[in-house]
Amino acid sequence: MELNQFTVIYNYSISNNLGKEIRIRTYKSQEYILTAGEEIDGFYFLINGRYFVSSQEITGKELLLRYCLPPAVMGDIEILEGGLIQSNCIAAEPCTFVFVPKWIYEKELKYDAVFMQILLKELAYKLRTCTISSRVNALSPTNVRLAAFLCTIASDSDSRASYLLTNNMEETAALIGTTKRHINRILKQWTDQEIAEREKDEIRILQWDKVEEISEGVRFE
Amino acid sequence: MELNQFTVIYNYSISNNLGKEIRIRTYKSQEYILTAGEEIDGFYFLINGRYFVSSQEITGKELLLRYCLPPAVMGDIEILEGGLIQSNCIAAEPCTFVFVPKWIYEKELKYDAVFMQILLKELAYKLRTCTISSRVNALSPTNVRLAAFLCTIASDSDSRASYLLTNNMEETAALIGTTKRHINRILKQWTDQEIAEREKDEIRILQWDKVEEISEGVRFE
DNA sequence: TCCTCCTCGGGACATCTGTCCTTTCGTAAT
DNA sequence: ATTACGAAAGGACAGATGTCCCGAGGAGGA
Numbered sequence: 001m002e003l004n005q006f007t008v009i010y011n012y013s014i015s016n017n018l019g020k021e022i023r024i025r026t027y028k029s030q031e032y033i034l035t036a037g038e039e040i041d042g043f044y045f046l047i048n049g050r051y052f053v054s055s056q057e058i059t060g061k062e063l064l065l066r067y068c069l070p071p072a073v074m075g076d077i078e079i080l081e082g083g084l085i086q087s088n089c090i091a092a093e094p095c096t097f098v099f100v101p102k103w104i105y106e107k108e109l110k111y112d113a114v115f116m117q118i119l120l121k122e123l124a125y126k127l128r129t130c131t132i133s134s135r136v137n138a139l140s141p142t143n144v145r146l147a148a149f150l151c152t153i154a155s156d157s158d159s160r161a162s163y164l165l166t167n168n169m170e171e172t173a174a175l176i177g178t179t180k181r182h183i184n185r186i187l188k189q190w191t192d193q194e195i196a197e198r199e200k201d202e203i204r205i206l207q208w209d210k211v212e213e214i215s216e217g218v219r220f221e
Numbered sequence: 222m223e224l225n226q227f228t229v230i231y232n233y234s235i236s237n238n239l240g241k242e243i244r245i246r247t248y249k250s251q252e253y254i255l256t257a258g259e260e261i262d263g264f265y266f267l268i269n270g271r272y273f274v275s276s277q278e279i280t281g282k283e284l285l286l287r288y289c290l291p292p293a294v295m296g297d298i299e300i301l302e303g304g305l306i307q308s309n310c311i312a313a314e315p316c317t318f319v320f321v322p323k324w325i326y327e328k329e330l331k332y333d334a335v336f337m338q339i340l341l342k343e344l345a346y347k348l349r350t351c352t353i354s355s356r357v358n359a360l361s362p363t364n365v366r367l368a369a370f371l372c373t374i375a376s377d378s379d380s381r382a383s384y385l386l387t388n389n390m391e392e393t394a395a396l397i398g399t400t401k402r403h404i405n406r407i408l409k410q411w412t413d414q415e416i417a418e419r420e421k422d423e424i425r426i427l428q429w430d431k432v433e434e435i436s437e438g439v440r441f442e
Numbered sequence: 443t444c445c446t447c448c449t450c451g452g453g454a455c456a457t458c459t460g461t462c463c464t465t466t467c468g469t470a471a472t
Numbered sequence: 473a474t475t476a477c478g479a480a481a482g483g484a485c486a487g488a489t490g491t492c493c494c495g496a497g498g499a500g501g502a
Contacts (some may be wrong), residue, residue: 018481154502169480180480180481181481181482184480184481184482185482188481188482201480
């Protein structure tokens with residue numbers, strides 16, 4: 001898993017006496033890790049926790065782009081293109097990163113095939129999923145997106161029980177490019193049709209086959 | 222410009238006697254270069270022409286993702302992630318590519334830092350622009366998107382005369398995630414307000430400052 | 443010239459979706 | 473226990489947007 005990444009960096013750190021330059025950085029839940037518009041200082045390799053990436057319009061509106069689990073890399077676009085930070089990255093739970101300062105990359109890692117392969121895979125993955133969610137958000141109405149979202153998540157983990165927690169609703173809404181209000185509207189329809197039911201602070205899906213059907217086969221992966 | 226890419230590949234081709242494996246491939250306007258779901262056979266480096274990339278939903282609906290000018294690379298996601306072709310790539314005008322078979326990449330280029338840097342930059346660029354258009358499409362109403370689109374294009378070339386040709390309308394609509402009908406609706410508003418005017422088969426912007434204003438500062442780059 | 447076909451602009455309509463606001467409910471402090 | 477605050481669900485409304493469709497005009501063939 002994430003050890004691959006760590007291994008590469010670790011090897012470098014000993015073979016080049018750079019161990020003291022590579023740091024572990026930790027963030028509390030909800031803490032901003034990167035802020036759009038600021039200067040990037042290096043690569044961040046997530047080895048523990050979960051963060052989300054959100055992109056902001058000049059107008060202030062915001063779109064949640066994706067959740068990231070280990071292994072994930074922050075800072076790649078910025079360092080490769082030499083620009084400012086593109087998106088806000090916020091810890092969704094306590095997060096631990098291996099931090100590699102930019103100058104180490106410029107001096108050493110830039111010419112390391114293994115390290116570059118890691119970056120390439122990460123970028124290819126991000127680009128593929130970004131393309132998909134862009135397309136899904138643009139083309140499918142919200143109920144399809146919501147169903148597709150649930151099906152996508154459900155195929156990862158397999159506890160097909162209660163995915164939507166009321167707390168997540170706002171984030172879920174942002175992730176599929178809509179509002180909490182509208183999610184509620186759809187959920188109301190579903191509960192009326194007994195596809196789902198509400199409980200204290202969670203929404204339970206009763207008929208996955210219906211949700212599957214609503215999703216029209218659309219997925220986020 | 223695109224010679225950088227060609228140079229790397231060219232160097233390899235002589236130093237490794239691979240010249241005969243690297244081919245020039247040409248496509249006619251409107252010809253499919255890559256078709257989603259098929260197997261990828263190598264990298265394609267655009268050295269001449271223009272193509273567009275469109276992504277298709279299972280449902281058949283389609284979203285135009287971007288136009289590509291030289292230098293641009295096709296096949297990166299697929300080869301790096303080892304999957305099938307993700308999107309349709311269609312020549313918008315006659316196109317010339319340098320084609321590098323997959324096995325040459327696997328055997329040689331995979332370990333070449335310069336080649337990998339090219340891929341990294343290309344991927345970073347695509348990811349950045351994909352993120353932006355995803356966000357803009359999701360958050361801004363269509364009139365803002367259209368204005369932003371025009372402003373983005375206008376800042377590239379500088380003939381601020383007649384950007385929207387009636388022929389392009391369908392594509393333009395797909396590119397900003399809407400329908401031709403709706404573009405027409407907006408254009409009607411603009412002509413009523415004398416922001417634009419229609420001519421035979423083109424739309425001329427009369428007041429760029431108004432378009433600028435409508436765009437709310439949103440851009441696709 | 444006339445007919446046919448095709449495309450384009452735009453009318454009519456339905457519906458999707460966001461915003462604003464009210465009501466309800468639960469929690470925590472007094 | 474009571475009160476006050478805040479969060480959540482959902483009603484009402486307006487606006488944005490897609491679909492369907494029709495009439496007009498242009499291009500090409502008979």
